[in-house]
Amino acid sequence: MELKSWKNKHGFGLLAAVFFMSVVGLWTDASVASERESCLLAGAKSNVQSPLSYRSRGDRCEGMYVRPVSGGTVRVVGFHAGKFSQRSLADLDHLNIGTHGSQNASDVAIILNFTRFNTYYAMDTQLPGSSRLYSWPTTLIARAINKPTASELGILACTENCQSDARALIPVALSSKPEEFSDYIILLKPDSTLSRIQYRLSRDGGGEPKVVTMARRFSGGVTYPIPLPDLEEGKWTIRITGVSLDGTVGMSTERLLISVASKQR
Secondary structure, X not given: OHHHHHHHHHHHHHHHHHHHHHHHHHHHHHHHHHHHOOOOOOXXXXXXXXXXXXXXXXXXXXXXXXXXXXXXXXXXXEEEEOOOOOOEHHHOOEEEEEEOOOOOOOOEEEEEEEXXXXXXXXXXXXXXXXXXXXXXEOHHHHHHOOOOEHHHEEEEEEEEOOOOOOEEEEOEEOOOOHHHOOOEEEEEEEOOOEEEEEEEEEXXXXXXXXXXXXXXXXXOOOXXXXXXXXXXXXXXXXXXEEEEOOOOEEEEEEEEEEOHHHHOO
């Protein structure tokens, strides 16, 4: 009788304590996992209260963020093999992102930006050297952005120096089949309006550099797909110079790695 009375008196409190400790334990484990996650946009500002904000999401970091506009800079936000389709991301559960062109076993960082004007949304993840395909869940971007399409994506696959200048990039396609890779395109996004963009392609080991100058207005915040000339197998350096309307000069340098695998048609 006394035992039954004790259970009635203290049982609920004991269960509540056990539940509280369990929740604390789960919260602690989740916090540790989040702290160990390395997001490539570590300096990105986001609304931490929003469920759609850029943060760690298991095997990737993803979400909306705020990027202040600065002048004099032109950024490479995509290195693609062929054009991406107009297919709606809201109609998909996953989108396959395929990379080719690296013959070593180094890890590959996938860096995705949504390129619609004045919209800041990013995803990044790390692939082991043995994998060249990432199946990206598209449910979050479909919630965050109105009618997003694959053609509005800028994707980079980086093998070295992924958070600094002169990143080593291999081409990306929305396919896992090398034969579906086609001509190379870089996506350039100036932070401010430019009057001219020039790029210079030089191959390791010598040879005549390829220089292309585009003298026209490039609006700030707009992404421009720039077709590249046919590139032979090897390592290339592309140096991009942008001149703003007030004469300010900005530069960006990337390393493009082209191999037999990525040249197959």
